[in-house]
Amino acid sequence: MAPKIKDVAKKAGVSVTTVSRVLNGEKYVKDDLKDRVKQAIDELGYTPSHIARSLVRKKTNLIGVIVPDVTSSFYSTILSSIEKTASMNDYNLLVCNIIEDIDKELKYLNVFKEMRVDGIIIMHEKLNDEIRDMIHKLGIPIIFSSVKPTDQAFASVIIDDYTAAYDATRYLIELGHERIGFIGGDMRDVTSGQNRYIGYCRAMADSSLPLVDEHVRFGDYKTQSGYDLIRELLACEDRPTAVFAVSDDMAVGAMNAVRDQGLAVPDDLSIIGFDGSQLTELVRPRLTSMEQPIQEMGKVTVEVLIDMIMDQEDAPGQDVVLKHQLVVRDSCKRHG
């Protein structure tokens, strides 16, 4: 059993009230009493209950985090950065891994509410009406990280996904590619689905390159989906010479499919990814990618959230938009 305040009092030979006064740093406690109490605390290994103190302070220093999939390289990196910044600011993380399970998300939002978390970080944008209603009612500061829900009431830390996708496609065009395929995400997602697709379409149109229906496929950001979709593209009659995949995981799946068909990246097909996850450096050829500043994104998310918690303010007036960056590695080559 963990020692209680009365155990400290007994060991120090003082009243519980005296222990409490010492713990609260009150003046007018004699030095020798203070010393005895402190010694008793050390010897027993007593810690004042966080729970009891939370009741008084109205603050738990807890942040609830909803992650779509902690095993993805992108989310585990951003989570690690969130944890680091939270810890440096004496906040602790309640982590929920939802794997697109709406019921689990609702359950966890209730847990966050019951636990009186000081703030919530959400890393997906598939809010159904029930969840949207619930987070509005919670009355707890909420921030979205790496995504922006259509509901304008919430703060987001994001990159400009449209321009980033435009720039990625533009890079392939500048390498001389004209038949450029697209492996997209879930079109119910505005940030990572629609915006990246529109950026691709616009870049193609601005260079008067035709959009070929057969060269455009949509998946779920994961490796297997990249693997399956690229096989469809490779089966086209006029197959593309380059492909833009909207996640590094999908790009790596695509690279593997190319290789498993006896073809080579980038000789037979150039591939550019999106995210800047650890995978870019782990695969061969190393993956050229349009990178999000993942570490910075986690850090800024926590910093803005803490500001919201401290100021008891609503969401900041505008989103925080971080810079994307093309990192050229070995998976794309000049065409023709």
Added chain:
Amino acid sequence: MAPKIKDVAKKAGVSVTTVSRVLNGEKYVKDDLKDRVKQAIDELGYTPSHIARSLVRKKTNLIGVIVPDVTSSFYSTILSSIEKTASMNDYNLLVCNIIEDIDKELKYLNVFKEMRVDGIIIMHEKLNDEIRDMIHKLGIPIIFSSVKPTDQAFASVIIDDYTAAYDATRYLIELGHERIGFIGGDMRDVTSGQNRYIGYCRAMADSSLPLVDEHVRFGDYKTQSGYDLIRELLACEDRPTAVFAVSDDMAVGAMNAVRDQGLAVPDDLSIIGFDGSQLTELVRPRLTSMEQPIQEMGKVTVEVLIDMIMDQEDAPGQDVVLKHQLVVRDSCKRHG
């Protein structure tokens, strides 16, 4: 502001005591009062405070988890399994990512204590005296997952690392390899450092194969370390024809180094990894690996811990040892 019990009482037109009696499911509350209270709760979105209830129940349903590095494929997979099993049993996770920072670990153990977590999961075995002292004093059920500290007082869910390493080496020997290199972990770690090294040594000795000092290197389980160490092995005069790396991350680093030197896996060097992480299927050639049952390990860890919490018992009398399994993919070939 979140609604309080007095707001519910006001809205329902009843006393706070009545609301409290309804919440506690007491009998002898008139049905119409019950209905009014329930309706007020629904409309206000009121939730009884977890904090207040914890004070009464002496149980927080929190599990503190100490992860060495959430961005590693192995740890993020086991964490995801721990989270799933915990959530199914209505436990929530406080996650701490320590990255071998002892001060941070001590700080988090204090947080776990203050938060009155019901149990703690630790996934590394580098316990210094200060940490060992502290976790003994905590008086909270603790379980180690995937590692076993030398301190016998703690429960562990592990595989038999010695035999698994023996079997991995044996597999290379049966393929006809005689010059078999070893890329090991941190020898301060008993489970993943010493036991895997001893398994390798013993398998070599049992086949009367010589241990060549130059062919044995130690790193930190990470990709970069595998990359650097294999370059040293390749520079040896009689370089090995096969290598056993004690983590998949190191094996993938090793594969990349081989390729970057213009050589091929498995034609010039066979490589076997250890863990069974997602990476094994992501790289080309796909990585043959001695696999730990990662998902099961996370699940069993939580189940045993919950048993300890419920029974208020100390650690179970013996460790839980799960089965390892060789999964043959494409990174090893027959020699000679």
